[in-house]
Structure formats: C-alpha cells, structure tokens
Amino acid sequence: MTFRLSSAAALIALLFSSCASDSDLTVLSKSRATSSSGGMARSGGIVHGCAVYTTAQPSASLAPQAAGKPKDKHGMAFYKPSERTRLVRTTAYTCSEDDHIEYGSMNAAGTPLRYTDRVRSAAADWAVYPVGTVFRIKGMKQLFVVDDYGSALTGTNTVDIYTPCKSHMNTWGRRNVELTVVQWGSYARSAEILSKRVHHPHCAQMYAAINRLTSGQTASTAAR
Structure with a gap:
C-alpha cells in the first residue's frame, strides 16, 4: 500500500473530524512565542502554562523483544516496519533553540510546526x-506527526518531540516510551x-539510507 504525506493528513482529519481550523494547528512565530500572558508560550492561539507530560510505563514485554535486535548508539533497538509498537528513546526540542532558531516555527517539510491538544x-x-509518519505515545491522547528532522537524530531510533518553549522542552527531558x-x-x-x-551531511546520510532501503523495491512499496 502507498503511504504519502497526504495520507497522514487524511488520517488525522478522519480521526478528528471536529478538529479546529488550520490556524489552530500552527505555532506562532518565534518572535511572538511569548507575550503579556506572564511569559507563557502561545501555540495556535492556545496558552500553554506549566506543561505536564504524562506518559505511561511501557509494556513489560517490549524490553525482552528488543534484546536481540540491532542497536543504535544509544543502545535502542531498530525494528522491522511490521513491528509497529516499540520501545523508543525520546527527547524534546523547541524552535527557540540555537540550532533551530534560523528556521523559526517552520519544520523540515516546509510547513508550520504543530502543537495542539x-x-x-x-x-x-x-x-x-519517513516524513508523514503518524504515531501515538502510550499514556498521551495526542497524535504525533513526523514532519521534521535533526542532525543529532541521524542514524538513531530516537524521536524528538516538538514543544512550544524551553521550559516545556526541559519538562519532557529524555524518556523511553512505548510508541x-x-x-x-x-x-x-x-x-x-x-x-x-x-550538501548537509545529515541529509546526505538519510538520503543514502533511504535509497539503500528502497532499491529494488516496487514503486508502491518504496513509497512507504
């Protein structure tokens, strides 16, 4: 089956038919991230105060399942595409970090970063x-969409969660989750x-890895 970025968008629309307008799915530009609301970050018109990110304990069966798999530099397993539920190392980032500040509130796919309920x-x-991948984290109600990348993530199974400000980023910290x-x-x-x-080394590395993965596959299979 062919999965494209538009498919992910369609899935989100299907799951959340009462979803707010596009303006509620975007993050305000970096220069407007703080305002007179006591320094609280605003995202899509929603005020986010002290964030509480509650994730559930990963299932006990996941660690033994990962034991014999190839590992990345953090010791986390790589999974087959058919293994959709997995133990994943996560970190967090925000658009006001030094290595993201030049991109503002835009992601690597060229669209606004999203942070809503x-x-x-x-x-x-x-x-x-791949871009457009939609996933859930156990214990959280939101859907997450992969629309960005980072040089530190290349060659790893780590997922970096977007947050609207540095305090939220620090609250998330680093945690292993069931994804x-x-x-x-x-x-x-x-x-x-x-x-x-x-011309960027991390992009060249990802591009080469994708070409290795998709070489010899049919067009519909490679689209995944």
Missing part, C-alpha cells in the same frame, strides 16, 4: 520514520525533500 510535530531520522506507529509516512516524499539538501 490533538496533533503535534515530531522530528526523527527519515530513514527510520505505536498508526500510519507510515513516505520514503518517496522524504527522498524528494532530502535530494535537494545533500
């Missing part, structure tokens, strides 16, 4: 989680975007 952005190695892929994104779309950015 329904849908939130995430970054990952696109050779592991379930709801919808795979598109390797074809990932490669299309990355092909124009191979």
Whole structure:
C-alpha cells in the first residue's frame, strides 16, 4: 500500500473530524512565542502554562523483544516496519533553540510546526520514520506527526518531540516510551525533500539510507 504525506493528513482529519481550523494547528512565530500572558508560550492561539507530560510505563514485554535486535548508539533497538509498537528513546526540542532558531516555527517539510491538544510535530531520522509518519505515545491522547528532522537524530531510533518553549522542552527531558506507529509516512516524499539538501551531511546520510532501503523495491512499496 502507498503511504504519502497526504495520507497522514487524511488520517488525522478522519480521526478528528471536529478538529479546529488550520490556524489552530500552527505555532506562532518565534518572535511572538511569548507575550503579556506572564511569559507563557502561545501555540495556535492556545496558552500553554506549566506543561505536564504524562506518559505511561511501557509494556513489560517490549524490553525482552528488543534484546536481540540491532542497536543504535544509544543502545535502542531498530525494528522491522511490521513491528509497529516499540520501545523508543525520546527527547524534546523547541524552535527557540540555537540550532533551530534560523528556521523559526517552520519544520523540515516546509510547513508550520504543530502543537495542539490533538496533533503535534515530531522530528526523527527519515530513514527510520519517513516524513508523514503518524504515531501515538502510550499514556498521551495526542497524535504525533513526523514532519521534521535533526542532525543529532541521524542514524538513531530516537524521536524528538516538538514543544512550544524551553521550559516545556526541559519538562519532557529524555524518556523511553512505548510508541505505536498508526500510519507510515513516505520514503518517496522524504527522498524528494532530502535530494535537494545533500550538501548537509545529515541529509546526505538519510538520503543514502533511504535509497539503500528502497532499491529494488516496487514503486508502491518504496513509497512507504
């Protein structure tokens, strides 16, 4: 089956037919991230005070299942695409960090970063989680969409969760979670975007990895 970025968007629309307008799915630009609301970050018109990110304890069966799998530099397992529920190392980031500040509130896919009660952005190695991948984290009600990447994520199974400000980022910290892929994104779309950015080493690495993964596959299979 062919999974593209538009498929992920359609899935979100289906799951949340009462979802707010597009303006509620975007993050205000960095220069407007703080205001007279006592320094609280605003995202899509929603005020976020002291964040509480509650994630559930991963299922006990996940650690033994990961034991014999190839590992990344953090000792976390790589999984087959068919293994949608997995134990994943997560970190957090925000658009006001030094290494993201030049991009403001835009993600690597060229659209606004998202942070609402329904849908939130995430970054990952696109050779592991291609752009448009939709996932859930056990214990959280939101859907997350991979629409960003980062040089520190390349070659790892780590997922970086977007947060609207540094205090939220620090609250999330680093934690291992139970992640379930709801919808795979598109390797074809990932490669299309990355092909124009191979002068950056991490983009070149992801682009080469995707080409290795998809070589010899049919067009419909490679789109995953």
